[in-house]
Amino acid sequence: MFFPSGRVYRKMVPFRPANPVKADRARLRKHRRNLNGLGSFAAQRLVARDRFKSVNSGTRQWIQRLRGQLKAACHQGRCPYCEDNTVHQVDHHRPISLDPRGTFLWGNFVYACGICNGKKLHKWHVFDPATSTNQKALDPLTATLADLSLPPVFIDPRREDPADFLKIDLTGTFTLIPRYPAGSQEAIRAIFTRDQLALDEGELPAHRKRAYSYFIERLDRYTQAKAAGVATEIARCRGLVMEQDHLGVWREMQRQHGSVPALTTLFGLAPEALTW
Ligand SMILES: [Zn+2]
Numbered sequence: 001m002f003f004p005s006g007r008v009y010r011k012m013v014p015f016r017p018a019n020p021v022k023a024d025r026a027r028l029r030k031h032r033r034n035l036n037g038l039g040s041f042a043a044q045r046l047v048a049r050d051r052f053k054s055v056n057s058g059t060r061q062w063i064q065r066l067r068g069q070l071k072a073a074c075h076q077g078r079c080p081y082c083e084d085n086t087v088h089q090v091d092h093h094r095p096i097s098l099d100p101r102g103t104f105l106w107g108n109f110v111y112a113c114g115i116c117n118g119k120k121l122h123k124w125h126v127f128d129p130a131t132s133t134n135q136k137a138l139d140p141l142t143a144t145l146a147d148l149s150l151p152p153v154f155i156d157p158r159r160e161d162p163a164d165f166l167k168i169d170l171t172g173t174f175t176l177i178p179r180y181p182a183g184s185q186e187a188i189r190a191i192f193t194r195d196q197l198a199l200d201e202g203e204l205p206a207h208r209k210r211a212y213s214y215f216i217e218r219l220d221r222y223t224q225a226k227a228a229g230v231a232t233e234i235a236r237c238r239g240l241v242m243e244q245d246h247l248g249v250w251r252e253m254q255r256q257h258g259s260v261p262a263l264t265t266l267f268g269l270a271p272e273a274l275t276w
Helices: 022-036 041-056 061-072 114-120 186-197 204-228 229-244 246-254 261-269 271-274
Strands: 088-091 108-114 125-127 135-137 166-168 177-178
Touching: 022 041, 041 088, 041 204, 061 108, 061 177, 088 114, 088 261, 108 114, 125 186, 166 186, 166 246, 177 186, 204 229, 204 261, 261 271
Parallel strands: none
Antiparallel strands: 088 108, 125 135, 166 177
């Protein structure tokens, strides 16, 4: 391998787990009904976390199955937020301390590492309808249903592709930068999400750069194997790319292949790699 152990690359990738089986969907529905049965929103907020914890910490087969499905959606068992650490926590995309309706909602579950889950916490911003680009922080004690219906700022990896909002500067800093113009709603969402998860902190850009070098080297070897017609080496090089952590860096290379000269050349020799 080209990297020392303990390497850290952080980006953020879409999260698309398979749907639970019918019986498990029914179990989630039952828990939602029980929580709704408490009546007031405030009462539900008070117990949501404990109720989820009690179900999630159990050894019931169905919850283990759901956790397995969430984990299976993580490339190489890595966190979809940072692409680095091993996943082991169910994160509620929309914090349940604010909105208990998402406590047992499959579409609100993301599997994450403890670091990202901890950074995300209960912080939740929405766009102020009066301005469309001003953010409003919601407070778990006072947020109303009307507040919760406002467009959220944090990118939702279940329904959106974070790479549509953030790109890696492949030619220089290897930091994450917004794809959209400064001041746009998309740019505000990109910056908020990146900063909340601290995806550009410390050595992370340098580690992304190293991942980039690895992919370049693999693609270069692939083109050499292709020119020489060595079928086993062709398959091996492709396999190594797809098995590597941090496919987000690779996906970004595919996206930017037309504007980075080294990538234009390599993908020009192996255009099929644009669809890997
Ligand atoms: Zn993480």
